[in-house]
Amino acid sequence: MNEIKIFAPATIANVSCGFDVLGLCLDTVGDEMVIRKTNKKGITISKLVGQDLPLETKKNVAGVAGLAMLEKLNLDHGFEIEIYKKIKAGSGIGSSAASSAGTVWAINELLGKPFATKELVPFAMQGEKLASGTAHADNVAPALLGGFSLVRSYDPLDIIKIPTPSELYATVIHPQIEVKTSDSRSVLKQNITLKKSIIQIGNLGGLISGLYTSDYDLISRSLHDEIVEPLRAILIPGFNEVKQNAIKCGALGAGISGSGPSIFALSKGKEMAEKVAKTMSETYKNLNIDYDIHVSKINANGCRAI
Amino acid sequence: MNEIKIFAPATIANVSCGFDVLGLCLDTVGDEMVIRKTNKKGITISKLVGQDLPLETKKNVAGVAGLAMLEKLNLDHGFEIEIYKKIKAGSGIGSSAASSAGTVWAINELLGKPFATKELVPFAMQGEKLASGTAHADNVAPALLGGFSLVRSYDPLDIIKIPTPSELYATVIHPQIEVKTSDSRSVLKQNITLKKSIIQIGNLGGLISGLYTSDYDLISRSLHDEIVEPLRAILIPGFNEVKQNAIKCGALGAGISGSGPSIFALSKGKEMAEKVAKTMSETYKNLNIDYDIHVSKINANGCRAI
Structure with a gap:
């Protein structure tokens, strides 16, 4: 070849x-x-x-x-x-x-x-x-x-x-705004509380466990970020609204993709992921921010x- | 009844x-x-x-x-x-x-x-x-x-x-010393670096993964504590020696049980756990510290x- x-x-x-x-x-x-x-x-x-x-x-x-x-x-x-x-x-x-x-x-x-x-x-x-x-x-x-x-x-x-649960889908919306890597780095704090670290560790353990057992509820309960999301969210206009709307719509959870500005949501099933895509899109439409949107199965x- | x-x-x-x-x-x-x-x-x-x-x-x-x-x-x-x-x-x-x-x-x-x-x-x-x-x-x-x-x-x-891998055994040694709960708490720091937190999260993810897949090597690689053990180890005489000797002997890993003073080691198989018990015992014998020692399968x- x-x-x-x-x-x-x-x-x-x-x-x-x-x-x-x-x-x-x-x-x-x-x-x-x-x-x-x-x-x-x-x-x-x-x-x-x-x-x-x-x-x-x-x-x-x-x-x-x-x-x-x-x-x-x-x-x-x-x-x-x-x-x-x-x-x-x-x-x-x-x-x-x-x-x-x-x-x-x-x-x-x-x-x-x-x-x-x-x-x-x-x-x-x-x-x-x-x-x-x-x-x-x-x-x-x-x-x-x-x-x-x-x-x-x-x-x-x-x-x-x-392992990847077979019905897990991602919705990703990319608002057409620029977040400078230097900004997304500078908002991070070099020190965090032990308490927050322990909450994050518990959730990561729950997420890994949920992925092994295809326990979508557990995946949902675990999809929290105590440490970075609260700091970086302010760099992404509409983040909290998009996230809350995605979850209200039925997504398992949502968060910042990489260091942003894309926002991802995970859902059980393609139908729900597409419904979530619609909700996320509408939120940015209402904010007059252009966006790209993707729905994808997790690629195993x-x-x-x- | x-x-x-x-x-x-x-x-x-x-x-x-x-x-x-x-x-x-x-x-x-x-x-x-x-x-x-x-x-x-x-x-x-x-x-x-x-x-x-x-x-x-x-x-x-x-x-x-x-x-x-x-x-x-x-x-x-x-x-x-x-x-x-x-x-x-x-x-x-x-x-x-x-x-x-x-x-x-x-x-x-x-x-x-x-x-x-x-x-x-x-x-x-x-x-x-x-x-x-x-x-x-x-x-x-x-x-x-x-x-x-x-x-x-x-x-x-x-x-x-x-889940518990079927061949996982614990060795626990209890040196007859008193560690005051107030001491084991007061050495903890309320703030830690983000870097250490991330290392700990990676290891916890590895440990959970190893337990699901009965991957004893991965369990071994993941059994590290970046945050608490380095602070509490000083309260337990002989800790580092006992730990190092257990690992040298073939234990998957070792650490402080709860807030101490007991030290645990995990091993693959009963034979290894008993060999590790012998090594841990000898270490405390050499230090002239009395101890209780236990070998136990993980109780599912x-x-x-x-």
């Missing part, structure tokens, strides 16, 4: 009580990429459609992730990448992670899988490092592995795939050939 | 990264109790063997837990309790919880189970409130439900039973009739 066309999924990091440790993979939201072997060594970004991003390999997350992977291989050839971006940069649903994860997943396929999928995570994390300054894993891990990924530890890196498998 | 004799198990609260949210139930360490119906209303502690504890109903945790339960029932009779304490008070393996949980479990049996076992937890928590000032659930919940109990939330109370069922 010399060429592969793939779907590189969008992802939701943080997932309320899972701040900095949990991410999930979407199924109908993502980029398309074509990766082919070339005689030229290294990585070439030959095409980038849909977003204004640098083509230069070392300035592009796909390039950097690919180079990190090639460093571990001794190849006499290289790869050319075409990226068809559908995920908007800065939307908070893992745009850079999709490109980084997609690149290394595709190269691994073309080479006959020299690496286990989990081993690809550190390469993709190098793309995240270029994009945000931090080599975080909570978007690239679910993009590669699918379903829910728990980052148990960064040192050493330890990623655990958590991650990147895939198309 | 007018009388029942029961085993009221000891428990390990906190379980490293599960500080304040997780507890587990022991199988071969615990008290015996006899509870019988009496014409006299209310709760009478008629016998208390093995510990110097008050017999007066309102000053005894079993009495207080029993009264909390009777308040919800309209009975024309009462109960008499004999307690044969084998768990030492202040050892850190749920001595008061065993008496509180045992009482309400036994009364529920004698009455033909008007309450689901989980509904008994709030009654038993009243005994804990008498004993320590705080109505905590992380000992009484596993004593009642067996296995591992997650306290997802106190407000509202939400207890989740987590909690209190039981004997």
Whole structure:
């Protein structure tokens, strides 16, 4: 195989009580990429459609992730990448992670899988490092592995795939506002109370348990974020209203996707997720804020050939 | 049935990264109790063997837990309790919880189970409130439900039973030293760094995941406490040595049981748990500190009739 066309999924990091440790993979939201072997060594970004991003390999997350992977291989050839971006940069649903994860997943396929999928995570994390300054894993891990990924530890890196209840759907709304990464970082507090930490730990334990047992009620009861959401919500106009309306409508829970501005809701069943999408959309319509909206089953498998 | 004799198990609260949210139930360490119906209303502690504890109903945790339960029932009779304490008070393996949980479990049996076992937890928590000032659930919940109990939330109370891998054994050593509850509380810090909280959350997620999948390696990797153990360890002479020796010997992990001074280790298989017991014992022998030592399978069922 010399060429592969793939779907590189969008992802939701943080997932309320899972701040900095949990991410999930979407199924109908993502980029398309074509990766082919070339005689030229290294990585070439030959095409980038849909977003204004640098083509230069070392300035592009796909390039950097690919180079990190090639460093571990001794190849006499290289790869050319075409990226068809559908995920908007800065939307908070893992745009850079999709490109980084997609690149290394595709190269691994073309080479006959020299690496286990989990081993690809550190390469993709190098793309995240270029994009945000931090080599975080909570978007690239679910993009590669699918379903829910728990980052148990960064040192050493330890990623655990958590099972996905079959009727779990996500609704994601992206209000067309800009939240600067520097702002979403600066509102965080370096110290928190032990009490809040314990509440968050209880909820994360409940969420993981609910995912293993497909206990939607427990998932719902656990989807709270005591620590980060109250601080970051103020950066997203309409957040509280959208969240409350989604829950009133029947969503299991809702929160900030990544560092925003996208807002996600989880629901049991596609019908409910679509009803929730309608409610979330109406809320932003009433606020006169433009938005993109997506409804997606949780993608249990991650990147895939198309 | 007018009388029942029961085993009221000891428990390990906190379980490293599960500080304040997780507890587990022991199988071969615990008290015996006899509870019988009496014409006299209310709760009478008629016998208390093995510990110097008050017999007066309102000053005894079993009495207080029993009264909390009777308040919800309209009975024309009462109960008499004999307690044969084998768990030492202040050892850190749920001595008061065993008496509180045992009482309400036994009364529920004698009455033909008007309450689901989980509904008994709030009654038993009243005994804990008498004993320590705080109505905590992380000992009484596993004593009642067996296995591992997650306290997802106190407000509202939400207890989740987590499955127990079949080969999981606990070793518990109780050095004969006194750690004052006031000391073990005063060393705690009310504020922690966000970074430590995230590490703890990742580990708790890993531990819950490992328990669901019987992944002993993952359980082992997750058994860390970033927040409380480093502060409380200084109150327990020999803690670091005992812990390190247990892990060197092959234990999956080790930590402070409850607020100490008991130290627990978890192991895969009885043979390893006994090997670990030998190592832990030798460490305290070398330090000239007397100790009690227990090896127990995790008790998946909690209190039981004997």
